[in-house]
Amino acid sequence: MAQPKYQEIAKAILHLIDIGHYQVDSKLPTHRTLAEDYNTTAITIAKAYKLLAEQGHIESFVGRGSFVKKATSLKAVIQSQFDDSEWNFSILQPCYANHLTELYQQIESCSNQPSSPSLFGYTEDTGSIKHKESGMLWMQKFGLQVRSPEHILLTNGAQHALSTLIENYSKPGDRIAVEALTYPGILSIIKTLGRHAVGVDMDEQGMKPEHLKAVCIEEKPSLVIALPSHQNPTTVTMPLARRKAIAEVIQQHPVWLIEDDIYNFLNDEPIAPITNLIPEKSFYISSLSKAISPGLRCGYMKVPQTQISALASYIRTMLWLASPLPFEIADRMIRSGLAFELANQQKQIAKQRQTLANEILPGVISQSTSSYHIWLTLPQKWQTDEFTTTAKERGMLVSDGQFFTANKTSTQAIRLSLMAIADDTYFEEGLRALRDLINSR
CATH class of the missing domain: 3.40.640.10 (Type I PLP-dependent aspartate aminotransferase-like (Major domain))
Structure with missing residues (x-):
């Protein structure tokens, strides 16, 4: 089922915010202007803005207009949304392949007994x-x-x-x-x-x-x-x-x-x-x-x-x-x-993906063979915030290393989750896309 028009427009505006087309604290176009751009009505744009405001991306003021809000550091570094068009290397969670079937069965069993x-x-x-x-x-x-x-x-x-x-x-x-x-x-x-x-x-x-x-x-x-x-x-x-x-x-x-x-x-x-x-x-x-x-x-x-x-x-x-x-x-x-079996299965998946990531990506720093993530050092030609934004433009969600520094010191690293992408083939494609981006300069 197709999304309502206002949701599609809200998603498009959010993408423009993410890639820096609309900067933090900048004023967004009026309802009428965007209605012309998207070939819709001002009411539809108002609904899109309302949705973005509820999600915390923008804030609106009567008589002044709507403005882009700065994302919290936690939200900026951990992005939980899942979109078939994106590789989510941002959030650390179990790899949901066969794992979900077991969870559904446990919930069903608990509800039936x-x-x-x-x-x-x-x-x-x-x-x-x-x-x-x-x-x-x-x-x-x-x-x-x-x-x-x-x-x-x-x-x-x-x-x-x-x-x-x-x-x-x-x-x-x-x-x-x-x-x-x-x-x-x-x-x-x-x-x-x-x-x-x-x-x-x-x-x-x-x-x-x-x-x-x-x-x-x-x-x-x-x-x-x-x-x-x-x-x-x-x-x-x-x-x-x-x-x-x-x-x-x-x-x-x-x-x-x-x-x-x-x-x-x-x-x-x-x-x-x-x-x-x-x-x-x-x-x-x-x-x-x-x-x-x-x-x-x-x-x-x-x-x-x-x-x-x-x-x-x-x-x-x-x-x-x-x-x-x-x-x-x-x-x-x-x-x-069962909990220990599932935990061990996740460990084995993490080991396989650590091996693959170390083979494909340059600059990996990983003390572990079974962690859910890697800490990757970027070449000097990249700034972490610039890389994160560019990766987002190309459908890759990664975590800027600056958000992990307790003393606000600079870092040349990003964190990559290896587990959020369930499909192995799609995961490997994402790693290769990241490698190509790193080497693109």
């Missing part, structure tokens, strides 16, 4: 103990030491866990130590809550303990946030010795650790989390978003014994509890072993 009435009502303590147990099983499988499901809190994904911890264990104006190159979602939370990110230098083993120590002394951060496995964006996985060194620094200073370990299922063998070494000073986050589905919004947070009550009360106050229905689906998948 009688379940506890508690799934449809309020429960105490931020969720069912059964769902906390399955979360504990998931995290134990990948190396976390946890004695009781009472130490597990359920959240609406890892992002919710991060925002909850940052809001509870820091205050506006506080410094928060993060890896010098890190996930923009973390930087966005820190900025939105009025905190300040301080980048810690990295090497081929991840966050450098000596610089973290200096930051703890000089900046006195309230929190340290680390992604120890398949770090986003660098793909680095901390070896055990580096994790021990980071734990020693945390132990020596009045600071909490948030260990965001959502990619640990991609490790060839489980590596002991930093949290195992300092359980009384660390919060450990895992989720099913990358291994199974971001749509389930199943996040698991292991917290120190002394902090369980306060955090449970906060979650209950803010949203009462994460929805039990997705956790019921997750529970069945984890206990049957």
Whole structure:
């Protein structure tokens, strides 16, 4: 079925915004002018503008007209839209090929089998103990030491866990130590809550303990946030010795650790989390978003014994509890072993695509053979923002490396997701199109 005319026009205008034809803060043409350009009515253009305003791309003022809005950094770097005419190398998610069939079957099975009435009502303590147990099983499988499901809190994904911890264990104006190159979602939370990110230098083993120590002394951060496995964006996985060194620094200073370990299922063998070494000073986050589905919004947070009550009360106050229905689906998948099978399938796909990307693309920096993404250095002839825009014009969505820098330092790299494109042939065509663009100058 064809799209309504106003939606087609809105898409065309958005494309012109993306490629820079309409600049940020510039005034868009009047309804009458565009109506003539698109051979339609002013009412249709008004509907297109209204749609773009609702989506946050433009803003309109009575008597002044409509203006292009600046995209948020998170939206600019992670583009979740899927269009058959585009290669989405932007968003990190599981590769949905046969994976979707299994998910549909699990949802159908859950809906057809009688379940506890508690799934449809309020429960105490931020969720069912059964769902906390399955979360504990998931995290134990990948190396976390946890004695009781009472130490597990359920959240609406890892992002919710991060925002909850940052809001509870820091205050506006506080410094928060993060890896010098890190996930923009973390930087966005820190900025939105009025905190300040301080980048810690990295090497081929991840966050450098000596610089973290200096930051703890000089900046006195309230929190340290680390992604120890398949770090986003660098793909680095901390070896055990580096994790021990980071734990020693945390132990020596009045600071909490948030260990965001959502990619640990991609490790060839489980590596002991930093949290195992300092359980009384660390919060450990895992989720099913990358291994199974971001749509389930199943996040698991292991917290120190002394902090369980306060955090449970906060979650209950803010949203009462994460929805039990997705956790019921997750529970069945984890206990049957299917969740681990699906996670392993994703790891194998990632390995195949890492190999292919390293063969086709120049300038790849990847410490891993199984990460969902690569960190690609562009030739000096390209600026990252210019490359990103040009790639967009040619139907390729990539993530500008500038959005990953905690200290706003310049970078000559972009991040490429290897998993969002489901079809293998189309994925390889996209890699070759990227290579041709890189070499086009």
